[in-house]
Structure formats: C-alpha cells, structure tokens
Amino acid sequence: MTTHKSYKSYLIESLKDPAEAAAYLDAVLEDSNLEQIVLALKNVAEARRNQVDNSNEPDPVWENCYRLLDQGKTPELLSILALLNELGLKLTVTAKEELPVW
Numbered sequence: 001m002t003t004h005k006s007y008k009s010y011l012i013e014s015l016k017d018p019a020e021a022a023a024y025l026d027a028v029l030e031d032s033n034l035e036q037i038v039l040a041l042k043n044v045a046e047a048r049r050n051q052v053d054n055s056n057e058p059d060p061v062w063e064n065c066y067r068l069l070d071q072g073k074t075p076e077l078l079s080i081l082a083l084l085n086e087l088g089l090k091l092t093v094t095a096k097e098e099l100p101v102w
Helices: 007-014 020-033 034-055 058-067 077-086
Strands: none
Touching: 007 020, 007 034, 020 034, 034 058, 034 077, 058 077
C-alpha cells in the first residue's frame, strides 16, 4: 500500500538540506511577495527545528529564529539577514539577465 505525505511535510523534509533551503528561498525571493518570503523563512526555520527536535538537545539558534518570525509583524531586512545567518544561509544579489539601460 502506498503512503502519501502531505506537501508540507515533504517540503519541510526537503528543506533540511541547506542547498535545497537556499534554492527554495532564492525562488521565492524572485517573486518579491513579502508574505511569501516570510512564509518561506518560516518553513526553513521549521525544518531546522525538526532537525533539532530529533537530536533532543536545546538549540538557541532555533529559539532566536522563532522569536524573529513569530512577532506578528514583517521582519525588517536586518532581522532577515540575521535569521538567514542563524540558519546557515546568506543573502546574495545578482544582476538580472536583462540589464536595464541607464
């Protein structure tokens, strides 16, 4: 009998891989939808939490991430940068394929 995972559980499981988490956030950032960016950050942080929960050890990094994302407001850029750093990720900027003429 085939078992089916929910998309959310599949997503969280895949985001445990830092390369997958980085690619996921990169794709979401391209859309420039702030609500989706915050949701994506929460998903990556949840994947981190699940890894920590499996180790049964307290993780101050996860606690800090949780506080940043659970404030009920959109985190500022510096908070997002700090969160990415805590998750072992970084924000980079690249030129679009079609550069505007200045």
